Amino acid sequence: MTDRALVPRPRRLSAGLALRRNGAVLALAVLLAFNAAVTPYFLSPGTLNINLTQVAPIGIVAVAMTLVIATGGIDLSVGSLMAIAGALAPIVYAAALARFGSAGLGVALSIALPVLAxxxxxxxxxxxxxxxxxxxxxxxxxxxxxxxxxxxxMTNGNVQSFAQPAFGFLGLGRILGVPFQALLMVAAVAAGAFALKRSLVGRQILAIGGNERAARLSGVPVVRVKRLVYALSGLASGVAGLITVAINSSSDANLVGSGMELDAIAAVAVGGTLLAGGRATVVGTLVGALIIQLVRTTLIANGVPDAAALVVKAALILGAVWIQRQGRS
Incomplete structure:
Protein backbone atom coordinates (compact mmCIF):
# COMPACT_ATOMS: atom_id res chain seq x y z
CA MET A 1 0.00 0.00 0.00
CA THR A 2 1.45 3.36 -1.01
CA ASP A 3 1.58 6.47 1.12
CA ARG A 4 -0.74 8.09 -1.38
CA ALA A 5 -3.39 5.48 -0.66
CA LEU A 6 -3.20 6.27 3.05
CA VAL A 7 -4.09 9.94 2.48
CA PRO A 8 -7.86 10.39 2.78
CA ARG A 9 -9.38 12.00 -0.27
CA PRO A 10 -11.88 14.79 0.19
CA ARG A 11 -15.40 13.48 -0.13
CA ARG A 12 -17.44 14.88 -2.94
CA LEU A 13 -20.59 16.71 -2.05
CA SER A 14 -23.41 14.27 -2.66
CA ALA A 15 -26.04 15.15 -5.19
CA GLY A 16 -28.71 14.92 -2.50
CA LEU A 17 -26.92 17.34 -0.18
CA ALA A 18 -26.26 19.77 -3.02
CA LEU A 19 -29.94 19.59 -3.97
CA ARG A 20 -31.01 20.25 -0.39
CA ARG A 21 -28.75 23.30 -0.16
CA ASN A 22 -29.55 24.80 -3.54
CA GLY A 23 -32.85 23.25 -4.58
CA ALA A 24 -35.00 26.09 -3.22
CA VAL A 25 -32.98 28.76 -4.99
CA LEU A 26 -33.12 26.75 -8.21
CA ALA A 27 -36.89 26.31 -7.90
CA LEU A 28 -37.32 30.05 -7.27
CA ALA A 29 -35.23 30.87 -10.32
CA VAL A 30 -37.31 28.50 -12.49
CA LEU A 31 -40.57 30.04 -11.24
CA LEU A 32 -39.30 33.56 -11.88
CA ALA A 33 -38.11 32.68 -15.37
CA PHE A 34 -41.36 30.89 -16.22
CA ASN A 35 -43.54 33.75 -15.06
CA ALA A 36 -41.35 36.34 -16.74
CA ALA A 37 -41.79 34.48 -20.02
CA VAL A 38 -45.44 33.44 -19.75
CA THR A 39 -47.33 35.64 -17.26
CA PRO A 40 -48.36 39.01 -18.72
CA TYR A 41 -47.02 42.05 -16.84
CA PHE A 42 -45.27 39.83 -14.29
CA LEU A 43 -42.24 42.12 -14.15
CA SER A 44 -44.29 45.31 -13.98
CA PRO A 45 -43.96 47.39 -10.78
CA GLY A 46 -47.64 46.86 -9.99
CA THR A 47 -47.40 43.07 -10.12
CA LEU A 48 -44.18 43.03 -8.11
CA ASN A 49 -45.79 45.24 -5.45
CA ILE A 50 -48.81 42.92 -5.25
CA ASN A 51 -46.57 39.86 -4.82
CA LEU A 52 -44.50 41.60 -2.13
CA THR A 53 -47.68 42.67 -0.34
CA GLN A 54 -49.09 39.14 -0.35
CA VAL A 55 -45.87 37.34 0.61
CA ALA A 56 -45.00 39.62 3.53
CA PRO A 57 -47.37 38.06 6.13
CA ILE A 58 -46.20 34.57 5.10
CA GLY A 59 -42.55 35.58 5.35
CA ILE A 60 -42.93 37.23 8.76
CA VAL A 61 -44.76 34.26 10.28
CA ALA A 62 -42.41 31.76 8.59
CA VAL A 63 -39.32 33.40 10.11
CA ALA A 64 -40.67 32.81 13.61
CA MET A 65 -41.82 29.34 12.59
CA THR A 66 -38.23 28.61 11.57
CA LEU A 67 -37.06 29.30 15.13
CA VAL A 68 -39.81 27.11 16.56
CA ILE A 69 -39.04 24.22 14.21
CA ALA A 70 -35.31 24.62 14.87
CA THR A 71 -35.99 23.64 18.49
CA GLY A 72 -37.77 20.51 17.30
CA GLY A 73 -41.24 22.01 17.78
CA ILE A 74 -44.13 23.16 15.61
CA ASP A 75 -46.76 25.89 15.93
CA LEU A 76 -50.17 25.19 14.42
CA SER A 77 -51.79 28.16 16.14
CA VAL A 78 -50.28 30.99 14.05
CA GLY A 79 -53.38 31.48 11.90
CA SER A 80 -55.68 31.60 14.90
CA LEU A 81 -53.40 34.13 16.63
CA MET A 82 -53.59 36.25 13.49
CA ALA A 83 -57.38 36.07 13.69
CA ILE A 84 -57.38 37.09 17.38
CA ALA A 85 -55.06 40.04 16.75
CA GLY A 86 -57.10 41.08 13.73
CA ALA A 87 -60.34 40.88 15.70
CA LEU A 88 -58.93 42.90 18.60
CA ALA A 89 -57.60 45.80 16.51
CA PRO A 90 -60.89 47.49 15.54
CA ILE A 91 -62.41 46.71 18.96
CA VAL A 92 -59.52 48.37 20.78
CA TYR A 93 -59.56 51.34 18.41
CA ALA A 94 -63.26 51.96 18.92
CA ALA A 95 -62.95 51.63 22.70
CA ALA A 96 -59.91 53.96 22.85
CA LEU A 97 -61.59 56.53 20.61
CA ALA A 98 -64.69 56.52 22.79
CA ARG A 99 -62.67 56.68 26.00
CA PHE A 100 -59.91 59.15 25.12
CA GLY A 101 -61.22 60.86 21.97
CA SER A 102 -57.82 60.56 20.29
CA ALA A 103 -57.50 58.80 16.94
CA GLY A 104 -53.70 58.72 17.26
CA LEU A 105 -53.80 57.01 20.64
CA GLY A 106 -56.49 54.69 19.33
CA VAL A 107 -54.28 53.59 16.43
CA ALA A 108 -51.29 53.09 18.73
CA LEU A 109 -53.32 50.95 21.12
CA SER A 110 -54.97 49.03 18.27
CA ILE A 111 -51.48 47.98 17.17
CA ALA A 112 -49.81 47.45 20.55
CA LEU A 113 -52.50 45.58 22.49
CA PRO A 114 -53.36 42.94 19.85
CA VAL A 115 -49.66 42.21 19.34
CA LEU A 116 -49.12 41.92 23.10
CA ALA A 117 -52.10 39.56 23.32
CA MET A 154 -65.25 38.55 19.97
CA THR A 155 -66.75 39.73 16.68
CA ASN A 156 -70.05 37.83 16.91
CA GLY A 157 -69.06 36.26 13.62
CA ASN A 158 -69.40 39.60 11.82
CA VAL A 159 -66.96 41.34 9.50
CA GLN A 160 -65.60 44.49 11.16
CA SER A 161 -64.84 47.47 8.95
CA PHE A 162 -61.59 49.20 9.90
CA ALA A 163 -60.53 51.78 7.32
CA GLN A 164 -58.52 54.09 9.61
CA PRO A 165 -55.81 55.62 7.31
CA ALA A 166 -53.00 55.66 9.89
CA PHE A 167 -53.59 52.01 10.76
CA GLY A 168 -53.91 51.17 7.07
CA PHE A 169 -50.29 52.20 6.52
CA LEU A 170 -49.29 48.79 7.92
CA GLY A 171 -50.75 47.10 4.88
CA LEU A 172 -51.05 49.80 2.24
CA GLY A 173 -48.17 52.16 3.00
CA ARG A 174 -45.11 52.63 0.80
CA ILE A 175 -41.61 53.84 1.65
CA LEU A 176 -39.67 54.90 -1.44
CA GLY A 177 -42.15 52.86 -3.47
CA VAL A 178 -41.58 49.66 -1.47
CA PRO A 179 -44.53 48.18 0.47
CA PHE A 180 -44.06 48.84 4.17
CA GLN A 181 -44.93 45.27 5.12
CA ALA A 182 -42.23 44.01 2.75
CA LEU A 183 -39.71 46.11 4.68
CA LEU A 184 -41.03 44.56 7.90
CA MET A 185 -40.49 41.12 6.37
CA VAL A 186 -36.91 41.94 5.38
CA ALA A 187 -36.26 43.27 8.90
CA ALA A 188 -37.67 40.05 10.40
CA VAL A 189 -35.48 37.93 8.12
CA ALA A 190 -32.38 39.95 8.98
CA ALA A 191 -33.09 39.73 12.72
CA GLY A 192 -33.81 36.01 12.54
CA ALA A 193 -30.71 35.25 10.48
CA PHE A 194 -28.53 37.29 12.84
CA ALA A 195 -30.04 35.59 15.90
CA LEU A 196 -29.41 32.09 14.56
CA LYS A 197 -25.89 32.69 13.30
CA ARG A 198 -24.43 35.28 15.65
CA SER A 199 -26.22 35.15 19.00
CA LEU A 200 -26.02 32.88 22.02
CA VAL A 201 -29.78 32.33 21.88
CA GLY A 202 -29.46 31.16 18.28
CA ARG A 203 -26.86 28.58 19.24
CA GLN A 204 -29.06 27.45 22.11
CA ILE A 205 -32.04 27.06 19.77
CA LEU A 206 -30.05 24.83 17.42
CA ALA A 207 -28.60 22.87 20.34
CA ILE A 208 -32.07 22.12 21.70
CA GLY A 209 -33.27 20.96 18.30
CA GLY A 210 -30.18 18.84 17.77
CA ASN A 211 -30.30 17.05 21.12
CA GLU A 212 -32.47 18.52 23.86
CA ARG A 213 -31.18 16.25 26.60
CA ALA A 214 -27.55 17.03 25.81
CA ALA A 215 -28.39 20.74 25.63
CA ARG A 216 -30.02 20.62 29.06
CA LEU A 217 -27.04 18.79 30.56
CA SER A 218 -24.77 21.42 29.00
CA GLY A 219 -26.54 24.18 30.90
CA VAL A 220 -28.79 25.50 28.12
CA PRO A 221 -31.96 27.04 29.64
CA VAL A 222 -34.26 24.84 27.57
CA VAL A 223 -37.52 25.96 29.17
CA ARG A 224 -36.73 29.66 28.79
CA VAL A 225 -35.60 29.32 25.17
CA LYS A 226 -38.63 27.29 24.15
CA ARG A 227 -41.02 29.78 25.70
CA LEU A 228 -39.14 32.57 23.96
CA VAL A 229 -39.47 31.07 20.47
CA TYR A 230 -43.21 30.48 20.90
CA ALA A 231 -43.63 34.04 22.18
CA LEU A 232 -41.77 35.26 19.08
CA SER A 233 -44.11 33.15 16.98
CA GLY A 234 -46.99 34.95 18.68
CA LEU A 235 -45.35 38.30 17.95
CA ALA A 236 -44.96 37.47 14.27
CA SER A 237 -48.53 36.19 14.07
CA GLY A 238 -49.89 39.33 15.70
CA VAL A 239 -48.04 41.60 13.31
CA ALA A 240 -49.09 39.51 10.30
CA GLY A 241 -52.71 39.60 11.46
CA LEU A 242 -52.67 43.40 11.69
CA ILE A 243 -51.10 43.65 8.23
CA THR A 244 -53.86 41.47 6.79
CA VAL A 245 -56.56 43.63 8.40
CA ALA A 246 -54.86 46.80 7.15
CA ILE A 247 -54.67 45.45 3.59
CA ASN A 248 -58.38 44.56 3.55
CA SER A 249 -59.54 47.56 5.64
CA SER A 250 -61.65 45.05 7.54
CA SER A 251 -61.36 42.16 9.98
CA ASP A 252 -63.02 38.82 9.29
CA ALA A 253 -62.35 36.26 12.02
CA ASN A 254 -63.27 33.48 9.62
CA LEU A 255 -60.64 34.42 7.03
CA VAL A 256 -57.75 36.28 8.67
CA GLY A 257 -54.86 33.85 8.97
CA SER A 258 -56.78 31.00 7.37
CA GLY A 259 -54.30 28.43 6.04
CA MET A 260 -51.29 30.36 7.34
CA GLU A 261 -50.09 27.28 9.24
CA LEU A 262 -49.61 25.39 5.99
CA ASP A 263 -48.01 28.35 4.22
CA ALA A 264 -45.51 28.98 7.01
CA ILE A 265 -44.55 25.33 7.49
CA ALA A 266 -44.26 24.86 3.73
CA ALA A 267 -41.99 27.91 3.45
CA VAL A 268 -39.75 26.59 6.24
CA ALA A 269 -39.58 23.08 4.78
CA VAL A 270 -39.03 24.20 1.18
CA GLY A 271 -36.37 26.65 2.35
CA GLY A 272 -34.19 23.85 3.71
CA THR A 273 -34.77 23.87 7.47
CA LEU A 274 -34.85 20.38 8.93
CA LEU A 275 -38.34 19.66 10.27
CA ALA A 276 -36.75 17.47 12.95
CA GLY A 277 -34.86 20.51 14.32
CA GLY A 278 -31.21 21.24 14.89
CA ARG A 279 -30.54 22.91 11.55
CA ALA A 280 -32.23 26.04 10.21
CA THR A 281 -31.84 28.73 7.58
CA VAL A 282 -33.90 31.90 7.82
CA VAL A 283 -32.76 33.15 4.41
CA GLY A 284 -33.86 29.81 2.97
CA THR A 285 -37.24 30.34 4.62
CA LEU A 286 -37.57 33.66 2.79
CA VAL A 287 -36.85 31.84 -0.47
CA GLY A 288 -39.46 29.25 0.49
CA ALA A 289 -42.05 31.95 1.20
CA LEU A 290 -41.38 33.52 -2.20
CA ILE A 291 -41.82 30.10 -3.82
CA ILE A 292 -45.17 29.59 -2.05
CA GLN A 293 -46.38 32.98 -3.27
CA LEU A 294 -45.12 32.46 -6.83
CA VAL A 295 -46.74 29.02 -7.04
CA ARG A 296 -50.09 30.64 -6.23
CA THR A 297 -49.45 33.45 -8.74
CA THR A 298 -48.48 30.96 -11.44
CA LEU A 299 -51.57 28.81 -10.87
CA ILE A 300 -53.96 31.75 -10.93
CA ALA A 301 -52.31 33.28 -14.01
CA ASN A 302 -52.73 30.00 -15.88
CA GLY A 303 -56.38 29.51 -14.96
CA VAL A 304 -55.87 26.87 -12.26
CA PRO A 305 -58.34 27.22 -9.34
CA ASP A 306 -56.87 28.73 -6.19
CA ALA A 307 -57.94 25.65 -4.22
CA ALA A 308 -55.44 23.61 -6.24
CA ALA A 309 -52.69 25.58 -4.53
CA LEU A 310 -53.38 23.60 -1.35
CA VAL A 311 -52.52 20.37 -3.14
CA VAL A 312 -49.40 21.92 -4.61
CA LYS A 313 -48.28 23.22 -1.20
CA ALA A 314 -48.73 19.77 0.31
CA ALA A 315 -46.68 18.30 -2.54
CA LEU A 316 -43.98 20.90 -1.92
CA ILE A 317 -43.74 19.87 1.75
CA LEU A 318 -43.46 16.19 0.78
CA GLY A 319 -40.82 17.05 -1.80
CA ALA A 320 -38.85 19.12 0.71
CA VAL A 321 -38.91 16.29 3.25
CA TRP A 322 -37.74 13.83 0.60
CA ILE A 323 -34.89 16.14 -0.41
CA GLN A 324 -33.88 16.51 3.24
CA ARG A 325 -33.75 12.74 3.64
CA GLN A 326 -31.62 12.41 0.50
CA GLY A 327 -29.22 15.05 1.75
CA ARG A 328 -28.92 13.48 5.21
CA SER A 329 -28.24 10.06 3.66
Missing part, protein backbone atom coordinates in the same frame (compact mmCIF):
# COMPACT_ATOMS: atom_id res chain seq x y z
CA UNK A 118 -50.63 37.39 20.55
CA UNK A 119 -47.25 37.35 22.31
CA UNK A 120 -48.93 36.28 25.57
CA UNK A 121 -50.80 33.47 23.84
CA UNK A 122 -47.62 32.35 22.08
CA UNK A 123 -45.82 32.31 25.41
CA UNK A 124 -48.72 30.28 26.81
CA UNK A 125 -48.12 27.69 24.10
CA UNK A 126 -44.50 27.44 25.21
CA UNK A 127 -45.46 27.28 28.88
CA UNK A 128 -47.91 24.42 28.29
CA UNK A 129 -45.31 22.53 26.25
CA UNK A 130 -42.51 22.93 28.77
CA UNK A 131 -44.45 22.66 32.03
CA UNK A 132 -46.71 19.74 31.17
CA UNK A 133 -44.41 17.99 28.68
CA UNK A 134 -47.10 18.04 26.01
CA UNK A 135 -46.01 17.53 22.43
CA UNK A 136 -45.94 20.85 20.54
CA UNK A 137 -48.27 19.62 17.81
CA UNK A 138 -50.91 18.78 20.44
CA UNK A 139 -50.46 21.92 22.55
CA UNK A 140 -50.64 24.31 19.60
CA UNK A 141 -53.51 22.35 18.05
CA UNK A 142 -55.61 23.32 21.09
CA UNK A 143 -55.11 27.03 20.39
CA UNK A 144 -55.48 26.42 16.66
CA UNK A 145 -59.02 25.21 17.35
CA UNK A 146 -59.95 27.47 20.25
CA UNK A 147 -58.23 30.62 19.00
CA UNK A 148 -60.36 31.10 15.91
CA UNK A 149 -63.44 30.38 18.00
CA UNK A 150 -62.36 33.12 20.42
CA UNK A 151 -61.92 35.55 17.54
CA UNK A 152 -65.38 34.68 16.20
CA UNK A 153 -66.97 35.17 19.62
Missing amino acids: AIALGWLNGAVITRYRIQPIVATLVLYIAGRGIAQV
Whole structure:
Protein backbone atom coordinates (compact mmCIF):
# COMPACT_ATOMS: atom_id res chain seq x y z
CA MET A 1 0.00 0.00 0.00
CA THR A 2 1.45 3.36 -1.01
CA ASP A 3 1.58 6.47 1.12
CA ARG A 4 -0.74 8.09 -1.38
CA ALA A 5 -3.39 5.48 -0.66
CA LEU A 6 -3.20 6.27 3.05
CA VAL A 7 -4.09 9.94 2.48
CA PRO A 8 -7.86 10.39 2.78
CA ARG A 9 -9.38 12.00 -0.27
CA PRO A 10 -11.88 14.79 0.19
CA ARG A 11 -15.40 13.48 -0.13
CA ARG A 12 -17.44 14.88 -2.94
CA LEU A 13 -20.59 16.71 -2.05
CA SER A 14 -23.41 14.27 -2.66
CA ALA A 15 -26.04 15.15 -5.19
CA GLY A 16 -28.71 14.92 -2.50
CA LEU A 17 -26.92 17.34 -0.18
CA ALA A 18 -26.26 19.77 -3.02
CA LEU A 19 -29.94 19.59 -3.97
CA ARG A 20 -31.01 20.25 -0.39
CA ARG A 21 -28.75 23.30 -0.16
CA ASN A 22 -29.55 24.80 -3.54
CA GLY A 23 -32.85 23.25 -4.58
CA ALA A 24 -35.00 26.09 -3.22
CA VAL A 25 -32.98 28.76 -4.99
CA LEU A 26 -33.12 26.75 -8.21
CA ALA A 27 -36.89 26.31 -7.90
CA LEU A 28 -37.32 30.05 -7.27
CA ALA A 29 -35.23 30.87 -10.32
CA VAL A 30 -37.31 28.50 -12.49
CA LEU A 31 -40.57 30.04 -11.24
CA LEU A 32 -39.30 33.56 -11.88
CA ALA A 33 -38.11 32.68 -15.37
CA PHE A 34 -41.36 30.89 -16.22
CA ASN A 35 -43.54 33.75 -15.06
CA ALA A 36 -41.35 36.34 -16.74
CA ALA A 37 -41.79 34.48 -20.02
CA VAL A 38 -45.44 33.44 -19.75
CA THR A 39 -47.33 35.64 -17.26
CA PRO A 40 -48.36 39.01 -18.72
CA TYR A 41 -47.02 42.05 -16.84
CA PHE A 42 -45.27 39.83 -14.29
CA LEU A 43 -42.24 42.12 -14.15
CA SER A 44 -44.29 45.31 -13.98
CA PRO A 45 -43.96 47.39 -10.78
CA GLY A 46 -47.64 46.86 -9.99
CA THR A 47 -47.40 43.07 -10.12
CA LEU A 48 -44.18 43.03 -8.11
CA ASN A 49 -45.79 45.24 -5.45
CA ILE A 50 -48.81 42.92 -5.25
CA ASN A 51 -46.57 39.86 -4.82
CA LEU A 52 -44.50 41.60 -2.13
CA THR A 53 -47.68 42.67 -0.34
CA GLN A 54 -49.09 39.14 -0.35
CA VAL A 55 -45.87 37.34 0.61
CA ALA A 56 -45.00 39.62 3.53
CA PRO A 57 -47.37 38.06 6.13
CA ILE A 58 -46.20 34.57 5.10
CA GLY A 59 -42.55 35.58 5.35
CA ILE A 60 -42.93 37.23 8.76
CA VAL A 61 -44.76 34.26 10.28
CA ALA A 62 -42.41 31.76 8.59
CA VAL A 63 -39.32 33.40 10.11
CA ALA A 64 -40.67 32.81 13.61
CA MET A 65 -41.82 29.34 12.59
CA THR A 66 -38.23 28.61 11.57
CA LEU A 67 -37.06 29.30 15.13
CA VAL A 68 -39.81 27.11 16.56
CA ILE A 69 -39.04 24.22 14.21
CA ALA A 70 -35.31 24.62 14.87
CA THR A 71 -35.99 23.64 18.49
CA GLY A 72 -37.77 20.51 17.30
CA GLY A 73 -41.24 22.01 17.78
CA ILE A 74 -44.13 23.16 15.61
CA ASP A 75 -46.76 25.89 15.93
CA LEU A 76 -50.17 25.19 14.42
CA SER A 77 -51.79 28.16 16.14
CA VAL A 78 -50.28 30.99 14.05
CA GLY A 79 -53.38 31.48 11.90
CA SER A 80 -55.68 31.60 14.90
CA LEU A 81 -53.40 34.13 16.63
CA MET A 82 -53.59 36.25 13.49
CA ALA A 83 -57.38 36.07 13.69
CA ILE A 84 -57.38 37.09 17.38
CA ALA A 85 -55.06 40.04 16.75
CA GLY A 86 -57.10 41.08 13.73
CA ALA A 87 -60.34 40.88 15.70
CA LEU A 88 -58.93 42.90 18.60
CA ALA A 89 -57.60 45.80 16.51
CA PRO A 90 -60.89 47.49 15.54
CA ILE A 91 -62.41 46.71 18.96
CA VAL A 92 -59.52 48.37 20.78
CA TYR A 93 -59.56 51.34 18.41
CA ALA A 94 -63.26 51.96 18.92
CA ALA A 95 -62.95 51.63 22.70
CA ALA A 96 -59.91 53.96 22.85
CA LEU A 97 -61.59 56.53 20.61
CA ALA A 98 -64.69 56.52 22.79
CA ARG A 99 -62.67 56.68 26.00
CA PHE A 100 -59.91 59.15 25.12
CA GLY A 101 -61.22 60.86 21.97
CA SER A 102 -57.82 60.56 20.29
CA ALA A 103 -57.50 58.80 16.94
CA GLY A 104 -53.70 58.72 17.26
CA LEU A 105 -53.80 57.01 20.64
CA GLY A 106 -56.49 54.69 19.33
CA VAL A 107 -54.28 53.59 16.43
CA ALA A 108 -51.29 53.09 18.73
CA LEU A 109 -53.32 50.95 21.12
CA SER A 110 -54.97 49.03 18.27
CA ILE A 111 -51.48 47.98 17.17
CA ALA A 112 -49.81 47.45 20.55
CA LEU A 113 -52.50 45.58 22.49
CA PRO A 114 -53.36 42.94 19.85
CA VAL A 115 -49.66 42.21 19.34
CA LEU A 116 -49.12 41.92 23.10
CA ALA A 117 -52.10 39.56 23.32
CA ALA A 118 -50.63 37.39 20.55
CA ILE A 119 -47.25 37.35 22.31
CA ALA A 120 -48.93 36.28 25.57
CA LEU A 121 -50.80 33.47 23.84
CA GLY A 122 -47.62 32.35 22.08
CA TRP A 123 -45.82 32.31 25.41
CA LEU A 124 -48.72 30.28 26.81
CA ASN A 125 -48.12 27.69 24.10
CA GLY A 126 -44.50 27.44 25.21
CA ALA A 127 -45.46 27.28 28.88
CA VAL A 128 -47.91 24.42 28.29
CA ILE A 129 -45.31 22.53 26.25
CA THR A 130 -42.51 22.93 28.77
CA ARG A 131 -44.45 22.66 32.03
CA TYR A 132 -46.71 19.74 31.17
CA ARG A 133 -44.41 17.99 28.68
CA ILE A 134 -47.10 18.04 26.01
CA GLN A 135 -46.01 17.53 22.43
CA PRO A 136 -45.94 20.85 20.54
CA ILE A 137 -48.27 19.62 17.81
CA VAL A 138 -50.91 18.78 20.44
CA ALA A 139 -50.46 21.92 22.55
CA THR A 140 -50.64 24.31 19.60
CA LEU A 141 -53.51 22.35 18.05
CA VAL A 142 -55.61 23.32 21.09
CA LEU A 143 -55.11 27.03 20.39
CA TYR A 144 -55.48 26.42 16.66
CA ILE A 145 -59.02 25.21 17.35
CA ALA A 146 -59.95 27.47 20.25
CA GLY A 147 -58.23 30.62 19.00
CA ARG A 148 -60.36 31.10 15.91
CA GLY A 149 -63.44 30.38 18.00
CA ILE A 150 -62.36 33.12 20.42
CA ALA A 151 -61.92 35.55 17.54
CA GLN A 152 -65.38 34.68 16.20
CA VAL A 153 -66.97 35.17 19.62
CA MET A 154 -65.25 38.55 19.97
CA THR A 155 -66.75 39.73 16.68
CA ASN A 156 -70.05 37.83 16.91
CA GLY A 157 -69.06 36.26 13.62
CA ASN A 158 -69.40 39.60 11.82
CA VAL A 159 -66.96 41.34 9.50
CA GLN A 160 -65.60 44.49 11.16
CA SER A 161 -64.84 47.47 8.95
CA PHE A 162 -61.59 49.20 9.90
CA ALA A 163 -60.53 51.78 7.32
CA GLN A 164 -58.52 54.09 9.61
CA PRO A 165 -55.81 55.62 7.31
CA ALA A 166 -53.00 55.66 9.89
CA PHE A 167 -53.59 52.01 10.76
CA GLY A 168 -53.91 51.17 7.07
CA PHE A 169 -50.29 52.20 6.52
CA LEU A 170 -49.29 48.79 7.92
CA GLY A 171 -50.75 47.10 4.88
CA LEU A 172 -51.05 49.80 2.24
CA GLY A 173 -48.17 52.16 3.00
CA ARG A 174 -45.11 52.63 0.80
CA ILE A 175 -41.61 53.84 1.65
CA LEU A 176 -39.67 54.90 -1.44
CA GLY A 177 -42.15 52.86 -3.47
CA VAL A 178 -41.58 49.66 -1.47
CA PRO A 179 -44.53 48.18 0.47
CA PHE A 180 -44.06 48.84 4.17
CA GLN A 181 -44.93 45.27 5.12
CA ALA A 182 -42.23 44.01 2.75
CA LEU A 183 -39.71 46.11 4.68
CA LEU A 184 -41.03 44.56 7.90
CA MET A 185 -40.49 41.12 6.37
CA VAL A 186 -36.91 41.94 5.38
CA ALA A 187 -36.26 43.27 8.90
CA ALA A 188 -37.67 40.05 10.40
CA VAL A 189 -35.48 37.93 8.12
CA ALA A 190 -32.38 39.95 8.98
CA ALA A 191 -33.09 39.73 12.72
CA GLY A 192 -33.81 36.01 12.54
CA ALA A 193 -30.71 35.25 10.48
CA PHE A 194 -28.53 37.29 12.84
CA ALA A 195 -30.04 35.59 15.90
CA LEU A 196 -29.41 32.09 14.56
CA LYS A 197 -25.89 32.69 13.30
CA ARG A 198 -24.43 35.28 15.65
CA SER A 199 -26.22 35.15 19.00
CA LEU A 200 -26.02 32.88 22.02
CA VAL A 201 -29.78 32.33 21.88
CA GLY A 202 -29.46 31.16 18.28
CA ARG A 203 -26.86 28.58 19.24
CA GLN A 204 -29.06 27.45 22.11
CA ILE A 205 -32.04 27.06 19.77
CA LEU A 206 -30.05 24.83 17.42
CA ALA A 207 -28.60 22.87 20.34
CA ILE A 208 -32.07 22.12 21.70
CA GLY A 209 -33.27 20.96 18.30
CA GLY A 210 -30.18 18.84 17.77
CA ASN A 211 -30.30 17.05 21.12
CA GLU A 212 -32.47 18.52 23.86
CA ARG A 213 -31.18 16.25 26.60
CA ALA A 214 -27.55 17.03 25.81
CA ALA A 215 -28.39 20.74 25.63
CA ARG A 216 -30.02 20.62 29.06
CA LEU A 217 -27.04 18.79 30.56
CA SER A 218 -24.77 21.42 29.00
CA GLY A 219 -26.54 24.18 30.90
CA VAL A 220 -28.79 25.50 28.12
CA PRO A 221 -31.96 27.04 29.64
CA VAL A 222 -34.26 24.84 27.57
CA VAL A 223 -37.52 25.96 29.17
CA ARG A 224 -36.73 29.66 28.79
CA VAL A 225 -35.60 29.32 25.17
CA LYS A 226 -38.63 27.29 24.15
CA ARG A 227 -41.02 29.78 25.70
CA LEU A 228 -39.14 32.57 23.96
CA VAL A 229 -39.47 31.07 20.47
CA TYR A 230 -43.21 30.48 20.90
CA ALA A 231 -43.63 34.04 22.18
CA LEU A 232 -41.77 35.26 19.08
CA SER A 233 -44.11 33.15 16.98
CA GLY A 234 -46.99 34.95 18.68
CA LEU A 235 -45.35 38.30 17.95
CA ALA A 236 -44.96 37.47 14.27
CA SER A 237 -48.53 36.19 14.07
CA GLY A 238 -49.89 39.33 15.70
CA VAL A 239 -48.04 41.60 13.31
CA ALA A 240 -49.09 39.51 10.30
CA GLY A 241 -52.71 39.60 11.46
CA LEU A 242 -52.67 43.40 11.69
CA ILE A 243 -51.10 43.65 8.23
CA THR A 244 -53.86 41.47 6.79
CA VAL A 245 -56.56 43.63 8.40
CA ALA A 246 -54.86 46.80 7.15
CA ILE A 247 -54.67 45.45 3.59
CA ASN A 248 -58.38 44.56 3.55
CA SER A 249 -59.54 47.56 5.64
CA SER A 250 -61.65 45.05 7.54
CA SER A 251 -61.36 42.16 9.98
CA ASP A 252 -63.02 38.82 9.29
CA ALA A 253 -62.35 36.26 12.02
CA ASN A 254 -63.27 33.48 9.62
CA LEU A 255 -60.64 34.42 7.03
CA VAL A 256 -57.75 36.28 8.67
CA GLY A 257 -54.86 33.85 8.97
CA SER A 258 -56.78 31.00 7.37
CA GLY A 259 -54.30 28.43 6.04
CA MET A 260 -51.29 30.36 7.34
CA GLU A 261 -50.09 27.28 9.24
CA LEU A 262 -49.61 25.39 5.99
CA ASP A 263 -48.01 28.35 4.22
CA ALA A 264 -45.51 28.98 7.01
CA ILE A 265 -44.55 25.33 7.49
CA ALA A 266 -44.26 24.86 3.73
CA ALA A 267 -41.99 27.91 3.45
CA VAL A 268 -39.75 26.59 6.24
CA ALA A 269 -39.58 23.08 4.78
CA VAL A 270 -39.03 24.20 1.18
CA GLY A 271 -36.37 26.65 2.35
CA GLY A 272 -34.19 23.85 3.71
CA THR A 273 -34.77 23.87 7.47
CA LEU A 274 -34.85 20.38 8.93
CA LEU A 275 -38.34 19.66 10.27
CA ALA A 276 -36.75 17.47 12.95
CA GLY A 277 -34.86 20.51 14.32
CA GLY A 278 -31.21 21.24 14.89
CA ARG A 279 -30.54 22.91 11.55
CA ALA A 280 -32.23 26.04 10.21
CA THR A 281 -31.84 28.73 7.58
CA VAL A 282 -33.90 31.90 7.82
CA VAL A 283 -32.76 33.15 4.41
CA GLY A 284 -33.86 29.81 2.97
CA THR A 285 -37.24 30.34 4.62
CA LEU A 286 -37.57 33.66 2.79
CA VAL A 287 -36.85 31.84 -0.47
CA GLY A 288 -39.46 29.25 0.49
CA ALA A 289 -42.05 31.95 1.20
CA LEU A 290 -41.38 33.52 -2.20
CA ILE A 291 -41.82 30.10 -3.82
CA ILE A 292 -45.17 29.59 -2.05
CA GLN A 293 -46.38 32.98 -3.27
CA LEU A 294 -45.12 32.46 -6.83
CA VAL A 295 -46.74 29.02 -7.04
CA ARG A 296 -50.09 30.64 -6.23
CA THR A 297 -49.45 33.45 -8.74
CA THR A 298 -48.48 30.96 -11.44
CA LEU A 299 -51.57 28.81 -10.87
CA ILE A 300 -53.96 31.75 -10.93
CA ALA A 301 -52.31 33.28 -14.01
CA ASN A 302 -52.73 30.00 -15.88
CA GLY A 303 -56.38 29.51 -14.96
CA VAL A 304 -55.87 26.87 -12.26
CA PRO A 305 -58.34 27.22 -9.34
CA ASP A 306 -56.87 28.73 -6.19
CA ALA A 307 -57.94 25.65 -4.22
CA ALA A 308 -55.44 23.61 -6.24
CA ALA A 309 -52.69 25.58 -4.53
CA LEU A 310 -53.38 23.60 -1.35
CA VAL A 311 -52.52 20.37 -3.14
CA VAL A 312 -49.40 21.92 -4.61
CA LYS A 313 -48.28 23.22 -1.20
CA ALA A 314 -48.73 19.77 0.31
CA ALA A 315 -46.68 18.30 -2.54
CA LEU A 316 -43.98 20.90 -1.92
CA ILE A 317 -43.74 19.87 1.75
CA LEU A 318 -43.46 16.19 0.78
CA GLY A 319 -40.82 17.05 -1.80
CA ALA A 320 -38.85 19.12 0.71
CA VAL A 321 -38.91 16.29 3.25
CA TRP A 322 -37.74 13.83 0.60
CA ILE A 323 -34.89 16.14 -0.41
CA GLN A 324 -33.88 16.51 3.24
CA ARG A 325 -33.75 12.74 3.64
CA GLN A 326 -31.62 12.41 0.50
CA GLY A 327 -29.22 15.05 1.75
CA ARG A 328 -28.92 13.48 5.21
CA SER A 329 -28.24 10.06 3.66
